[in-house]
Amino acid sequence: MNAKVFYTQPDGSERILEATPGDSIMRTAVRNGVSGIVGQCGGSLSCATCHVFVDDRDAGDFPPVSEDEDDMLDVAATDREDNSRLSCQLILTDGQEVHVTIPAVQL
Amino acid sequence: MTDTTTPVYPFGPLAAAEAVDHIRRLVNDRPMTKMTMPYGGDVWLIHRNRTARTILADPRFVRAPFRTGERQVPFFVPFPDFLRGTLQFEDPPQHTKLRKLVQKAISPKRVAAMRDSAVAFANQLIDDMTARGGVRNLVTEYAMGLPIEMLSNLLGVPSADRDKFERWSASTLAVAGKTDDEVTADMAELAAYMTDLIARRREQPQDDLLSVLAHARDRDETLTDAEILPIAFILIIGGFDNTATFLATGVLALLCNDDQRARFLTDPDGLAPTATEEILRHGSFALGHPIGGGGGLVPFVATADVEVDGQLIAAGEAVSLDPTTANHDPAAIDDPGRFDITRKDNPHLMLSYGLHHCLGAPLARMELQVGLAELFKRLPQLRLAGNPEYNRTVLTQPMTNLPVAW
Numbered sequence: 001m002n003a004k005v006f007y008t009q010p011d012g013s014e015r016i017l018e019a020t021p022g023d024s025i026m027r028t029a030v031r032n033g034v035s036g037i038v039g040q041c042g043g044s045l046s047c048a049t050c051h052v053f054v055d056d057r058d059a060g061d062f063p064p065v066s067e068d069e070d071d072m073l074d075v076a077a078t079d080r081e082d083n084s085r086l087s088c089q090l091i092l093t094d095g096q097e098v099h100v101t102i103p104a105v106q107l
Numbered sequence: 108m109t110d111t112t113t114p115v116y117p118f119g120p121l122a123a124a125e126a127v128d129h130i131r132r133l134v135n136d137r138p139m140t141k142m143t144m145p146y147g148g149d150v151w152l153i154h155r156n157r158t159a160r161t162i163l164a165d166p167r168f169v170r171a172p173f174r175t176g177e178r179q180v181p182f183f184v185p186f187p188d189f190l191r192g193t194l195q196f197e198d199p200p201q202h203t204k205l206r207k208l209v210q211k212a213i214s215p216k217r218v219a220a221m222r223d224s225a226v227a228f229a230n231q232l233i234d235d236m237t238a239r240g241g242v243r244n245l246v247t248e249y250a251m252g253l254p255i256e257m258l259s260n261l262l263g264v265p266s267a268d269r270d271k272f273e274r275w276s277a278s279t280l281a282v283a284g285k286t287d288d289e290v291t292a293d294m295a296e297l298a299a300y301m302t303d304l305i306a307r308r309r310e311q312p313q314d315d316l317l318s319v320l321a322h323a324r325d326r327d328e329t330l331t332d333a334e335i336l337p338i339a340f341i342l343i344i345g346g347f348d349n350t351a352t353f354l355a356t357g358v359l360a361l362l363c364n365d366d367q368r369a370r371f372l373t374d375p376d377g378l379a380p381t382a383t384e385e386i387l388r389h390g391s392f393a394l395g396h397p398i399g400g401g402g403g404l405v406p407f408v409a410t411a412d413v414e415v416d417g418q419l420i421a422a423g424e425a426v427s428l429d430p431t432t433a434n435h436d437p438a439a440i441d442d443p444g445r446f447d448i449t450r451k452d453n454p455h456l457m458l459s460y461g462l463h464h465c466l467g468a469p470l471a472r473m474e475l476q477v478g479l480a481e482l483f484k485r486l487p488q489l490r491l492a493g494n495p496e497y498n499r500t501v502l503t504q505p506m507t508n509l510p511v512a513w
Contacts, residue, residue, distance in 0.1 A: 041461060044203075077216060
């Protein structure tokens, strides 16, 4: 069963995408041309351009932030917050629904 | 009538609109073409945007055989030995260690903090140009000055040494027109200077990239001078020439396209980010020049048989991203022949993708955004005042003179 991701832009507009389980939130966004998620390094934790804020209700559904992800979140263009993640690290599972907000700048 | 001929690749210079049409038929026909390069043999050139992303994110494509010399790099020119010692020819885990250290220093956040000084320096260059008046060469008086200043700041080259650092670094520029012997001599002086600077930063760290790299050995990572020097070199070579060329191309593209320039002038700061991406993607198509196709970025070697998009790439074969075609793939880019500085979804691959995507990408983007916005804010009447000149004798064919007045 497909996962579902709700992407909210900084201006409040929302886009809802069906996603293949096993894909990341970054890959799903890039594949479908969601503005504001660049993902230039392809998920190798070396660009910090797929930064998102995960809605509190979904935050516990993913493994915790790794040391490498933590390092890169520190240098993202928009200051990190408690619910900041790099969306390349958020791998979707069967039927999962996730709500994320895209920061004002990634580059 | 349906055109049933197989679209050729490489293809010779065509008017930009015809080149876009040719690329459309090419990417429709096949994901990649095998091409024999002037040096190093055959390479698969990847045309489709999505196929290129798949390959660039696949760890089975590596660079080690080029680094070790087991395999010659398929390219237009013999690949210089000193470049094979740089980060771009490393694979994980060594690549991961080096890249992580450098990336933190050229991160989006760090680059955002450099933006104010880029704005100030761009305005200083514009002040100097307007003080001189008349017809100015925008390449030498603006487009080259901004990247080298930012690179000096990033690396931590002291102000007093800027002139000689610029002279040596500019020697690598295609526009400099120096002989091989002169370039070699300048590179040796630059290497000696950088080695000395690294030693000084080891002793007395400052807030700059060389200090960060020199002191990495104090933490869990260890970096030797022999590792730091090639990183500095790749930044100088990659960050100076390319950025200057894209900035000059961007200005010319806006001068050649009245509608896009008028649009840009309505909000230079607000439109600079999307304009920059569009110039990276399509700027060279928007200058009224014929466009040819054939060739790509630094290749990879397949470590196993890999089938991608219906095409088998055999173990040991080389693959390379061809940004010209991938940036005009209609499956990824809506109406790819349209030069549109407000384009929002612009998944171009000019700065590549994956593990080896452009190390200086955040810096390059910031410099292009600032360079374009400040110039057109200060000189909205900027106009072409003669024919641009190019150095056609070198691979990148950079602009050497962009005569402008205002």
